[in-house]
Amino acid sequence: MVDTPPARPAPDHPRPTFARPRWACLDGPWDFAEGRPGDTPRDWDWDCTIEVPFPPESAASGLGLERCDHPRYRRTFTLGSDIEAPGPGERLLLHCEGVDHEARVWVDGQFVGRHEGGYTPFTLDITDALGEGPGHEVVIAATDLARDLEQPRGKQDWHDQPHAIWYGRSSGIWRSVWLEVVPATRLASVAWTTLDTFGRLRGDIRIEGWAEDDDLAVEASFAAAGIDLGTVRVGATASVVEVGARLGRAAHADTPLLYWTPDNPMLIDVRLRLVRGDEVLDEVAGYTGLRTIGVRGGTVELNGVAVFSRLVLEQAYWPDTHFTAPSLEALRAEAELIKGMGFNGLRIHQVSADPRFLRTCDEVGLMVWADVPAAYVHTPRSTALNSRTLTELVERDRNHPSVVAWVPYNESWGVFEVADSAQQQAAVRAAYWLAKALDPSRLAIGNDGWENVAGDLVGVHDYTHDPAVLAARYGSPDAVSATLSGVRPGGKLLLVDAPTPGTPAVLSEFGGVSLPREADSWGYGAVPDASALLGKVAGLVAKVGAASGLVGFCWTQLTDCLQEQNGLAWPDRTPKAPLGALREAIGAQPPPISLL
Template sequence: MRSTADADDRASLLRSHPRPTLARPGWASLDGDWEFTTGAPGDNPADLTFDQSIVVPFPPESAASGLGVDTCEEPRYRRTFTADPAPGHHVLLHFEGVDHDARVWVNGHLVGGHAGGYTPFALDVTDALRHGEGDTHTLVVAASDDARDLELPRGKQAWTADPEVIWYRRSSGIWRSVWLEEVPALRIASVAWTPLDTDGTLAGSIALAGLPRGASGRHSVEATFTHDGVLLARITLQATGPKVEFQVRLGDARTVPIERLLWTPEHPRLIDVDVKLVSDGAVADEVASYTGLRTVRAVRGAVRINERPTFLRLVLEQAYWPDSQFTAPSLEALRAEAQLIADLGFNGLRMHQMSADPRFLRACDELGLLVWADLPAAQLFTPAALERTTANLTELVARDRNHPSLIAWVPFNESWGIPRVARELRQQNAVVALQALAKALDPTRLALGNDGWEHVTGDVIGVHDYSHEPAKLKRRYLPGVIAATLAWRRPGARRLVVGAPRRLGRTLALEGTPVVLSEFGGVSLDSDQAAWRGYGRVRSASALVERVSALVDAVGPDSGLAGWCWTQLTDTLQEQNGLTWPDRTPKAPIADLRAAITESAQA
């Protein structure tokens, strides 16, 4: 059993580490002041003069970066760092997000790159270090982000000169943390934990790097599972190849009953996992990780967490801050964001057109918030756009698969990037393919197809309905009426479901696909003249609370819905329909808002 101090240190490491589900102590942040300039496509940054400075990881378009430019399609960065790895060790350089294409040099050597603005990458820079010539090294990063390329997955970044309607300011270049990690040559490369049932059966997959051929009998992996300091299981396996896979049963009446280990929104219990790689009797590497014993299924019209129907009370999370844009201003701000969502009475959120910061997901894991994860959308349907969206999905599943809070993948939002999905088979096939890919990569979570309207396939049907008439909402989503609503209602002149209405009704009745009102509400409180007028409007805090209460009451657990997602958490530029102002101050007393959200929406 670990001491309290050790447990506290471990919890602190996992909360602050950029990669909280696989953490080693001693990592080094490279965030802070960098040299900066702008370049041109395909240039050699060695030829440039770095005559400005920037605060990383804030994008150059943000005030927090110290620049605040309107557009920066070719940002260039330079800084020095120190690294003097022990013999036989490697230095990994991690980037949590560079939008969109990145090229990286260390000491003048091109060490690699990455395409994709919303997913992390790591480069082994060991061979580029100047061994024996001191431990100070020069790092240069070149990013390329075409502001008007509609084939790029841009999420809610505007491609017009100025933000308008529901689109926000652009966020180019480095926009998430950069960090260094010294690792042994023989090391743990990744871990994956998959809960298989509600009896505590967990599948583990541990990938190794640097394992020599013919290693049989010399290397082993030990995984230790604990909860609140109580040992649940310890398993030791021989490492004969680059991956070690196993199943383990956690919890029994003699140690901790399984009902006291399951992760739920009400009781978000986390299982600590410590993994050691042993070589010739000595510990070669060890990492800290964690998991949650949580299953999720869509069945008989409900979303079931650990086989218990759970009514979803989600909020649309845009994750945008006034001074730092899509980059959180601090770790504390990320954790405060999750706490605000919980304090308002929501049991989850839809991360809208953004990849979540993994440290935010750690906070959601601790608080019991259920997360739907959108893929950021391109605006055109082309082979290139589809290829980039597919890569995003594959990389995000690999990054976030260990977070119990994450319960659903959303490959497409409405018809973004698939504008003719209602009538073009090729675009329908894209929806089917990405939904199937999500289920193939991650069969233990829900996967939607396209959320909002023109539904093609998915574990859940997501509907966007911004009616502000509670009586109409109530009539549309009555248990016996909801199939007809899906068949005949046309918000924005678009069908809710692609397919013959009569067949649809039978399918819903037979299969019981849950329906979630995945965007609704959208109330602006006395918004200014610059606000987009696409939502309802009230003129006082008390009127806001009344409107929220009335709309939520119309679509609660007694309806035919499996849940809803309120639009949205915060005001964001001209989209001023949040429950809070941009600085996260609630627009009405938080207790009143919480009562409006929860009292008529109890499962």
């Protein structure tokens, strides 16, 4: 068997850190119907078509419905044409990257499974449901009740029309649906963790179909910039195999610096193989990055070096496609726009990121804070759904080095009595500790902005447009401490409990300067033209930058979104001022010289 250095998966693969070559996307025209509670496929009249994965409320779907609580979908696929037919000992998997909020699935008339949770993917083994012949039918019934405030909705409005800070809905299928042929005994998942600043990497690899009497082993091959870094082989004595490698010290004089940072977003390409003797049973391509993030001495350190975060609030909303990106090219352009504006990261706000967008963030060098989309009431069900969403997001995204922080709750959304309710405070603390239990290698903020309960950082939201006020509140460590010890104007409590001494503070929402086009739009403060916009941005950022008492900021927001027109770019992603001028206003340094 001749080896070559592992290569990264194709750019369009829906799960870029765990990819096999035998897959097929089912996006495109599907039959569509509106259903009702408790119905089944025999009840539906397929009277129109929809363009998947665009939600039925969006113009790009071809429907543009105002409200669709029960969207129903059907399409056929052909084995040997749409996708290679599984052979003996192989299975056919159906992957759904996002179906909001609950999905029920049938294949060839047989019910094959369900999933609850609109912001996370699910996978079903549909092999045993396949009927005779090459042609087969998939039916997906979604339920997404517009008025259900217990389910995670993020920025999706529960009113008939978008209002205030909430936008149009993305019900039903809103991310890709795809098929994959896999071996029955296969690699099921991998979780990569950088253990220290010396580049020790650990992979926890789960095997589907492992048997105690089977002589299996896992091989992991590593490369960077096309340079082979070696292969590790570990016998599979259990269904989870731990693989370790020390990659931080270059094996060759021409090996580039291997650690991932925004200025040097080096990625480690990985090929995993499941072998029995010399026989390769399964092979998966992916990548990760050598990157540690943590808090020490009142600072945030990336790979052991203090880092100041210049983030932007990313709503990930497009006028014609809602929370679904218009294209793969749009995802890359989004990340490159953020980088070009001078930010070194973003907060993906109240929506889960498309994994292909995270791949671009990995490749261009952007640090990502990942929100869990909020419910708007607090009940045992909403708490359970929050925990499930967080758990599934960590499992999906933990191999992306760009993701540096988990945010289970935004402000007090869904826990509106958290300042006084012991139960709601317990929900936030539990979410923080769940994030740390699932993934101790990243930062976690229990609830970000107002009534902070638990977190590795204290997140503060402050939309004052007076630079002198910002300087007085955050201009030095002593000023930040004094600000956190009080109550903000309007009676907003900043801290429920005093944080551990030395806990850093981030101005995790501020700015919101509006250059409006529409009479009914709004922002946190309007300016008349692009020149005034640049002056306002520069004046505010100058008071909260690296010389302040903060360890980072997050500017609100990247783009205008419907009536909320306080973006640095228009809804079509055209910047409101020249990129170079925006970059200078954000306080970014000139782009670094490439090390490659």
